[in-house]
Amino acid sequence: MKKVKRTTIYDIAEKLGITASSVSRALNNSSQVNEKTKELIIKTADELNYKRNILASNLRKGQSKTIGVVIPRINQNFFSNVIAGIEEVTYQKGYNLIICQSGEDHNKEIQCVNTLINQHVDCIVISVSADSYDYQHLQNVLDHGIQLIQFDRVAEELETLKVINDNVQASYEAVSHLIEGGYKRIALLEGPQNLSIFKQRKEGYLKAFKAYNVPVIDELIVENAWTKELGAEGTRKLLSLPQPPDAIFASTSDFSALGVLDVANAMGIKVPSELGICGYANESFSEITSPSITTIDQFSVYMGNTVANLFFQEIGNNDTTTKPKIISIKPELIIRGSTLKNK
Amino acid sequence: MKKVKRTTIYDIAEKLGITASSVSRALNNSSQVNEKTKELIIKTADELNYKRNILASNLRKGQSKTIGVVIPRINQNFFSNVIAGIEEVTYQKGYNLIICQSGEDHNKEIQCVNTLINQHVDCIVISVSADSYDYQHLQNVLDHGIQLIQFDRVAEELETLKVINDNVQASYEAVSHLIEGGYKRIALLEGPQNLSIFKQRKEGYLKAFKAYNVPVIDELIVENAWTKELGAEGTRKLLSLPQPPDAIFASTSDFSALGVLDVANAMGIKVPSELGICGYANESFSEITSPSITTIDQFSVYMGNTVANLFFQEIGNNDTTTKPKIISIKPELIIRGSTLKNK
DNA sequence: ATATTTTACGCAATCGATTGTAATTTTAAA
DNA sequence: TTTAAAATTACAATCGATTGCGTAAAATAT
Structure with missing residues (x-):
């Protein structure tokens, strides 16, 4: 890579026998410079393949x-x-x-x-x-x-x-949809609660239970299940309960939901008839699994x-x-x- | 947002009663500056919450x-x-x-x-x-x-x-795999031929045919099928031929392959027994379709x-x-x- | 034709860091 | 103790563009 000396406003100024300040003004389309010289300067700048040095410009402008x-x-x-x-x-x-x-x-x-x-x-x-x-x-x-x-x-x-995003509302709607669809025991896969988004999603989950007067079952809430693997792991636990859930809301992500789906398939549990699954984030793959996964689009x-x-x-x-x-x-x-x- | 005057090397120099050049050298860990003053400068810089102005630095250094x-x-x-x-x-x-x-x-x-x-x-x-x-x-x-x-x-x-990527080789291997797997009429969905990658993939396809002494059938090569929609469209055309292909190599992308799969499913054509499908790029979804899609990982x-x-x-x-x-x-x-x- | 206002351009400082060179101090050698 | 050498530090120019201020030239008014 050969070092190329790039043209500056000084080069342009020198070539035209004027000052750099005029060149600068012209290139910034200032009204303080004559239209004719402005044109000339712009033309020359173009000929010399001039590109403004943003570093210098920004340094000056702070x-x-x-x-x-x-x-x-x-x-x-x-x-x-x-x-x-x-x-x-x-x-x-x-x-x-x-x-x-x-x-x-x-x-x-x-x-x-x-x-x-x-x-x-x-x-x-x-x-x-x-x-x-x-x-x-x-x-x-x-x-x-x-x-x-x-x-x-x-x-x-x-x-x-x-x-x-209005996470509370989205979760609320998702869980309401599950309840209205006839699911009775809806589990939650939740994410790290130090992140407010996950707290809010849980809040929406609980809110829906309250709205529909459904009791919350603590053992159906699985902490820290926010990757595909953790989602799968949580699902295995849930499905081996004496009274397993009939729906899982993977509030953390579609990846987690995918983990749920994998486990369900592996265990021969039919989705959605025996197990409903809802994910979060509308990842592109959620549309092409079979069945496709209900999810939440975040725009x-x-x-x-x-x-x-x-x-x-x-x-x-x-x-x-x-x-x-x-x-x-x-x-x-x-x-x-x-x-x-x-x- | 209040304007905050950020500390410069001059501020540090002034506070210590030395020159900015020494400060600069110290912060660049130059051997030209005494260890003690260097320490002092670094400590002071830290106290004043100094951050080097990269614009100035880079401007100077070109x-x-x-x-x-x-x-x-x-x-x-x-x-x-x-x-x-x-x-x-x-x-x-x-x-x-x-x-x-x-x-x-x-x-x-x-x-x-x-x-x-x-x-x-x-x-x-x-x-x-x-x-x-x-x-x-x-x-x-x-x-x-x-x-x-x-x-x-x-x-x-x-x-x-x-x-x-060695596109020729990858395509060659993919098509070879199809041939060896018993597929007889292998179609190609190709991309814009002004892009060399797509030319190369076609080249690999042809190379495999030659290597296995299989005749190339022109009507099985579909131009410009490099999105899901175009892939689907091309597939519909291919499958409605008098002698339709029994495998499709979607050399452009997995998206295109997904289009193929969709059409096959819609037409009730069984994959892989009646139609083999190979994509390109190992998109994350290619693993989770059913059946999962054979593809090429580009690392x-x-x-x-x-x-x-x-x-x-x-x-x-x-x-x-x-x-x-x-x-x-x-x-x-x-x-x-x-x-x-x-x- | 002279006074006044505009317009156009030049001068020089500035943004903040870097660096070659000069000046000073410290250290080591004679 | 003097001198040479080495180590520090200061000075000043530089990177390229921007901009306040000043001034000459042109345009307008008197």
Whole structure:
């Protein structure tokens, strides 16, 4: 790779016998420069294949036009969709994204955040890892005067901008659907309760029981069953109970629901007639299992759009007195074969 | 968001009554600065919550420590895995990733590339969009002295670093497997032939026919069938032929294979006994369809690792005479239920 | 034709970190 | 004790773009 000296505004200025400041103004379409020279400058810039050095520009302007995103894993449908949604909006505004993966590890998450602070990003967008136990690093972001937007998995106690799903409502609807479908003993596979999203999903589950006057059976609630393997394990336990459930709400993810389905198939238990299954997140595969899995769509791409728009809205707004906004997106229950007991 | 004046090396220097240059050297662990003052500086920097301004640093050093990635879509398993793989490596080296999506659109791809050149990224990693017809924009990258690495979908005529799969070999193995499994009339769903990967996959298909002395039947080759919908459409055509195929190699993707499976199911054609199906890319869902789909794993995360390592290898290497490297990764045939005719 | 307002451009400082060179201090050698 | 060598630290330029301020030139008004 040969070193190429890239053209700067000084090169353009010299060639035209003018000052760099005029060149800069012209390229920023300032009204302070004559239309004719402006044209000439732009033409010359083009000829010399000039590209503005964003580093210098941003250094001078004290911004980076960059947004940092910290997520557990990029290669997970939900997250890559959110990122796609963020990118859609930021790209048009000339902002860049820096993506970091925390790998569900609290320490790596701290590292990621620090890296981004180092980068002087204008905003950090984060969905905290399941492993997170304190939020000093997020407070640190705020202390550096960097905008912080949390989405989906949020630290509730921190007053920041948030874009979330209405998990309570979604769970409530899912469980109601099961109850109305004739399922009597509905189990819950729950996720780490330090994450508010999982707490809320449990809350929705309980709320539905209350609404329909169905008693909650503690032994049907399985903790920490949020991967395919853990979901399968939990299911084996549940199905070997003296009084096994006739439906399982895998509130953590479709992966977990898939684990349930696998176990049911392996044990020769018919879905949905003997066991109803409901997942969460509308992963692409949930549609193509047999039977297909009832799940909850979180509008992930839209969520990403919302996050980005929220940021641009905020930077246009200097009013520091406004309360941090929380935007809640209503998920949608997608009813599929795995919960249609009587059809 | 209140404006916070961030501490600079000058603040630290002033507080300690020394020069910024010493501070800079200390923080870069230069041997030119006394151990004691170095410690003191580091301690003070920490106290003042100092974070180096990467913009200034990189501007001065004439680099950006940033790698730009252009892919068709981030929310596609293969690509998000490659990115995850790239990130794994670059993160540790203190490099950042900027992700752009071309959306399979040639013009947006050009825009993305220009944005990245603007950003003065140190390297651009790209998998070209299906829609690409010329590569002037990529030549432009090279003209700017920016390292260019192509992966998977590459423009062969451009002499750049490349990380590819051995598509010919993989296809050859897949089709051989079908032939050996007793399938007689094997159809091919092929992708846009302007992309070399699809040409190569076709080549592998033909190669297998030759190797086993099986005549190629032109009407069993369906062009441009590279989405689920197009795959389904192609399948309907194939299955309504007077002499329909008894196996379909969806060389474009598992999505296409899924389309095949759907149509077969809808028409009551039994897979794998009446119709064998082989996909490509080992998407996560291919394992959970019924029957599960035989496919080809591309080691996508490893591919990402390889891309990143290649970059770091190259920047350590000033020898401009070396030929551009091409690294070929051997994909693996994953045999599953959809092609086990006689089991 | 002169005074006044606009317009257009130049000058120079600035953003924050890095680095070659010069100056100073410390250490070691004579 | 003097001197040479080595180790520290200071000074100042630099990376490239931006921008407040000042001034010359052009346009308008008197």
